[in-house]
Amino acid sequence: xxxxxxxRSEDYSKWYNELVVKADLAENSGVRGxxxxxxxxxxxxxxxxxxxxxxxKETGHENAYFPLFIPKSYLSKEASHVDxxxxxxxxxxxxxxxxxxxxxxxxxxxxxKLEEELIVRPxxxxxxxxxxxxxxxxxxxxxxxxxxxxxxxxxxxRTRLFLRTSEFLWQEGHTAHExxxxxxxxxxxxxxxxxxxxxxxxxxPVIKGVKTESERFAGAVxxxxxxxxxxxxxxxQAGTSHFLGQNFAKAFDVKFASKxxxxxxxxxxxxxVSTRLMGALVMTHSDDNGLVLPPKLAPIxxxxxxxxxxxxxxxxxxxxxKPLVKELKSKGxxxxxxxxxxxxxxxxFNEYELKGVPIRLAxxxxxxxxxxxxxxxRDTLEKETVPMDEVVPKIEFLLEEIQKNIFSKxxxxxxxxxxxxxxxxEFKNVLETKxxxxxxxxxxxxxxxxxxxxxxxxTIRCIPLEAIExxxxxxxxxxxxxxxVLFAKAY
Amino acid sequence: xxxxxxxRSEDYSKWYNELVVKADLAENSGVRGxxxxxxxxxxxxxxxxxxxxxxxKETGHENAYFPLFIPKSYLSKEASHVDxxxxxxxxxxxxxxxxxxxxxxxxxxxxxKLEEELIVRPxxxxxxxxxxxxxxxxxxxxxxxxxxxxxxxxxxxRTRLFLRTSEFLWQEGHTAHExxxxxxxxxxxxxxxxxxxxxxxxxxPVIKGVKTESERFAGAVxxxxxxxxxxxxxxxQAGTSHFLGQNFAKAFDVKFASKxxxxxxxxxxxxxVSTRLMGALVMTHSDDNGLVLPPKLAPIxxxxxxxxxxxxxxxxxxxxxKPLVKELKSKGxxxxxxxxxxxxxxxxFNEYELKGVPIRLAxxxxxxxxxxxxxxxRDTLEKETVPMDEVVPKIEFLLEEIQKNIFSKxxxxxxxxxxxxxxxxEFKNVLETKxxxxxxxxxxxxxxxxxxxxxxxxTIRCIPLEAIExxxxxxxxxxxxxxxVLFAKAY
Numbered sequence: 001x002x003x004x005x006x007x008r009s010e011d012y013s014k015w016y017n018e019l020v021v022k023a024d025l026a027e028n029s030g031v032r033g034x035x036x037x038x039x040x041x042x043x044x045x046x047x048x049x050x051x052x053x054x055x056x057k058e059t060g061h062e063n064a065y066f067p068l069f070i071p072k073s074y075l076s077k078e079a080s081h082v083d084x085x086x087x088x089x090x091x092x093x094x095x096x097x098x099x100x101x102x103x104x105x106x107x108x109x110x111x112x113k114l115e116e117e118l119i120v121r122p123x124x125x126x127x128x129x130x131x132x133x134x135x136x137x138x139x140x141x142x143x144x145x146x147x148x149x150x151x152x153x154x155x156x157x158r159t160r161l162f163l164r165t166s167e168f169l170w171q172e173g174h175t176a177h178e179x180x181x182x183x184x185x186x187x188x189x190x191x192x193x194x195x196x197x198x199x200x201x202x203x204x205p206v207i208k209g210v211k212t213e214s215e216r217f218a219g220a221v222x223x224x225x226x227x228x229x230x231x232x233x234x235x236x237q238a239g240t241s242h243f244l245g246q247n248f249a250k251a252f253d254v255k256f257a258s259k260x261x262x263x264x265x266x267x268x269x270x271x272x273v274s275t276r277l278m279g280a281l282v283m284t285h286s287d288d289n290g291l292v293l294p295p296k297l298a299p300i301x302x303x304x305x306x307x308x309x310x311x312x313x314x315x316x317x318x319x320x321x322k323p324l325v326k327e328l329k330s331k332g333x334x335x336x337x338x339x340x341x342x343x344x345x346x347x348x349f350n351e352y353e354l355k356g357v358p359i360r361l362a363x364x365x366x367x368x369x370x371x372x373x374x375x376x377x378r379d380t381l382e383k384e385t386v387p388m389d390e391v392v393p394k395i396e397f398l399l400e401e402i403q404k405n406i407f408s409k410x411x412x413x414x415x416x417x418x419x420x421x422x423x424x425x426e427f428k429n430v431l432e433t434k435x436x437x438x439x440x441x442x443x444x445x446x447x448x449x450x451x452x453x454x455x456x457x458x459t460i461r462c463i464p465l466e467a468i469e470x471x472x473x474x475x476x477x478x479x480x481x482x483x484x485v486l487f488a489k490a491y
Numbered sequence: 492x493x494x495x496x497x498x499r500s501e502d503y504s505k506w507y508n509e510l511v512v513k514a515d516l517a518e519n520s521g522v523r524g525x526x527x528x529x530x531x532x533x534x535x536x537x538x539x540x541x542x543x544x545x546x547x548k549e550t551g552h553e554n555a556y557f558p559l560f561i562p563k564s565y566l567s568k569e570a571s572h573v574d575x576x577x578x579x580x581x582x583x584x585x586x587x588x589x590x591x592x593x594x595x596x597x598x599x600x601x602x603x604k605l606e607e608e609l610i611v612r613p614x615x616x617x618x619x620x621x622x623x624x625x626x627x628x629x630x631x632x633x634x635x636x637x638x639x640x641x642x643x644x645x646x647x648x649r650t651r652l653f654l655r656t657s658e659f660l661w662q663e664g665h666t667a668h669e670x671x672x673x674x675x676x677x678x679x680x681x682x683x684x685x686x687x688x689x690x691x692x693x694x695x696p697v698i699k700g701v702k703t704e705s706e707r708f709a710g711a712v713x714x715x716x717x718x719x720x721x722x723x724x725x726x727x728q729a730g731t732s733h734f735l736g737q738n739f740a741k742a743f744d745v746k747f748a749s750k751x752x753x754x755x756x757x758x759x760x761x762x763x764v765s766t767r768l769m770g771a772l773v774m775t776h777s778d779d780n781g782l783v784l785p786p787k788l789a790p791i792x793x794x795x796x797x798x799x800x801x802x803x804x805x806x807x808x809x810x811x812x813k814p815l816v817k818e819l820k821s822k823g824x825x826x827x828x829x830x831x832x833x834x835x836x837x838x839x840f841n842e843y844e845l846k847g848v849p850i851r852l853a854x855x856x857x858x859x860x861x862x863x864x865x866x867x868x869r870d871t872l873e874k875e876t877v878p879m880d881e882v883v884p885k886i887e888f889l890l891e892e893i894q895k896n897i898f899s900k901x902x903x904x905x906x907x908x909x910x911x912x913x914x915x916x917e918f919k920n921v922l923e924t925k926x927x928x929x930x931x932x933x934x935x936x937x938x939x940x941x942x943x944x945x946x947x948x949x950t951i952r953c954i955p956l957e958a959i960e961x962x963x964x965x966x967x968x969x970x971x972x973x974x975x976v977l978f979a980k981a982y
């Protein structure tokens with residue numbers, strides 16, 4: 001293919017790493033564990049942001065911005081929270097550099113030591129709840145529905161572009177409510193919004209569920225999640241939404257005067273998705289030729305490549321193409337006419353295939369004569385010849401069709417990779433040979449969960465919300481169970 | 492006024508601080524020098540971002556994202572650059588917390604010390620040029636036109652909301668070019684874009700110019716700037732665009748193969764505006780009653796307040812108002828119908844005046860009978876009665892009218908506050924009594940500039956691009972000068 005891309009069947013992990021770099025999505029930086037998001041990758045992230053932001057605003061949320069730094073003492077106020085994040089914190093201890101007196105270069109000025117160390121936010125519950133205390137006095141101030149787009153840092157030892165990086169970009173929603181019920185509904189609503197975004201925009205099918213106690217967010221009472229399945233049979237957690245109970249309200253003393261006049265602690269949620277979604281997007285749809293992007297998130301939806309000899313022929317092609325470009329743009333379609341004279345058509349075809357552009361039009365002398373375009377779709381690699389006066393509706397049709405097709409392909413794959421098992425033998429066998437989600441009975445204890453993880457590397461991805469009540473026995477201990485849960489090896 | 496806002500004439504600085512907090516733009520956080528940008532303030536910043544981002548993209552720039560952290564050694568590679576930023580750097584030295592063995596709480600784990608300290612970016616030239624080295628091989632890779640929206644940290648000892656904070660939000664453009672001329676043109680283009688944004692969107696008139704050597708960005712060959720004038724007669728630097736020559740290309744060894752096949756260092760620019768623009772916006776237009784926002788940046792452009800007794804009357808008003816709301820929204824006008832039953836109309840009037848909503852409509856029983864609205868504009872506080880069927884065109888007219896009016900008011904103020912002086916006596920006198928820009932001859936030396944600054948606190952804000960060649964003598968030293976420069980006390 002001229003792309004020198006490792007095949008998925010040879011080494012899925014290597015394929016992913018190569019693709020992210022070669023398709024210009026991201027690359028490693030000189031800073032350990034921190035990535036550079038390149039313009040093409042960032043353009044996709046911007047489309048994700050725009051889609052999510054619209055959904056947040058339509059459900060009454062407002063954006064705000066809170067400090068990057070969290071005083072160490074804040075982090076300690078919620079006990080399980082600090083336990084969850086202490087091991088991966090970037091700590092600011094000084095606020096000045098200076099020239100070394102021995103001329104050896106620039107050093108940290110020992111006299112500029114902070115009284116209290118600052119943590120670069122790994123998540124913002126603590127600094128936000130410290131602020132919410134000032135914003136909430138009465139039930140009239142509730143619900144408080146806030147979102148923040150920000151960078152966060154969790155010091156990771158083993159990193160992979162988009163999937164696990166020391167710094168990543170995300171949004172974090174933080175809300176405060178009068179009642180427990182309302183907070184639970186909010187947490188569920190945001191899980192549903194994430195699922196809708198994943199399926200409708202990213203074309204990534206997801207399973208909604210709740211996490212087991214040991215997989216819960218540090219400080220949460222309940223963690224809702226959406227879980228996706230990658231083409232190598234491993235699961236990927238694509239978003240989480242937490243019902244926090246009154247834990248942070250108590251830790252930061254946030255009370256409100258109720259309608260009845262009593263002082264009550266408020267109820268809370270938090271929820272987030274990150275640039276990790278970029279990894280999910282790549283791994284769900286792409287193939288051995290490169291990226292396959294859903295039209296709704298593609299920075300370039302249609303590319304037009306002229307095939308010509310000499311600039312005179314290019315001019316003639318341009319005369320035909322330019323009105324088409326204008327028409328497509330007026331319909332809100334992101335189109336690029338690649339008339340670069342420095343690269344050959346074959347090079348361009350390869351490049352746009354690698355970059356996952358959903359539709360490619362080509363036009364040469366024969367097309368000019370016949371009044372046609374060659375139209376190729378990236379998802380199936382099918383080509384057809386389309387009369388010029390039908391090309392706009394064809395493109396509109398294909399953009400919808402490709403969005404649907406890649407979703408249904410991913411859904412089929414997932415359906416084929418949810419396996420019901422009733423014995424531990426079968427369980428291990430499916431994990432080894434087929435991968436995917438394994439639906440099995442579990443006795444509900446963390447001990448069993450841990451042992452299964454130690455022995456098979458599979459974790460409980462979620463207790464699906466749609467699981468049907470069904471009597472059974474735990475695959476490991478034989479103890480009674482009322483519901484199947486989904487296990488998988490995961491990113 | 493019911494707003495308890497200090498008057499500008501009493502204490503301008505106090506007025507500003509109070510207004511920013513009371514109008515819900517921002518507040519101080521528990522972290523020294525770091526602010527919380529509240530939803531209403533952030534909504535204005537989002538509109539600024541959207542306006543600027545569009546202009547950047549229309550001129551061929553693409554967004555990307557680079558690491559928050561900069562290894563200390565990178566910062567040191569460009570000598571004047573590290574000198575400029577070393578004194579205000581937040582330094583990350585450790586990557587883990589742990590429980591103290593004596594049970595005294597959470598401490599920084601001394602065993603998790605970084606081999607090389609990381610600086611929280613004060614600006615990103617160094618990390619970006621370290622990346623550009625990988626992206627640029629040939630003239631075909633140029634120009635490289637990159638922008639980043641990000642947070643940066645400069646450790647400030649004396650901070651003020653928006654104007655000077657330890658962490659702030661900004662965009663930073665970084666571009667690489669084949670030739671010196673092209674880079675200079677880019678730097679000038681971005682200064683012009685900033686000026687256009689300030690004047691057309693923010694309604695803030697600005698003067699374009701270049702900085703003197705001592706006010707130049709650390710690492711720049713030339714710094715272009717836009718300077719605005721606040722209502723207290725102090726200047727505010729609203730944006731800068733730097734021609735960096737080959738300084739960073741040499742420091743990070745970024746060369747390209749030219750068309751002729753030789754290896755050349757690339758030419759660079761960088762340019763940025765920050766949340767400081769929020770401060771400029773507030774201080775240019777607002778008055779003793781609160782914010783005055785330009786319609787183009789107002790999160791709420793029109794508010795409709797019902798005046799009613801009993802819910803039945805409110806229902807009748809709602810029936811009339813709701814189609815209007817729908818019509819305004821369909822025209823892209825941000826309208827809010829404030830039908831809260833918890834607050835009285837007078838309270839609401841005050842609130843929207845404080846928050847600078849450009850147009851307020853009120854409707855009560857008499858308006859219902861007469862088929863009218865009361866329409867009030869925030870900039871002049873004028874009210875008039877408008878027939879219902881004329882209210883939409885009236886609103887469209889007023890939104891444009893208010894945008895123009897506040898710009899021309901600010902421009903008039905600035906015109907009145909540029910004073911030409913020819914003696915040092917006069918110079919000091921104008922600064923003390925009238926403030927504003929003082930246009931004076933200067934001998935071109937940093938010594939003179941420093942002495943004037945020490946004696947009067949005024950700095951050279953810029954050498955205006957539009958200055959006319961004119962022979963004169965330096966107000967301090969009497970040495971010959973060919974151009975007037977603009978002095979002012981500044982934020």
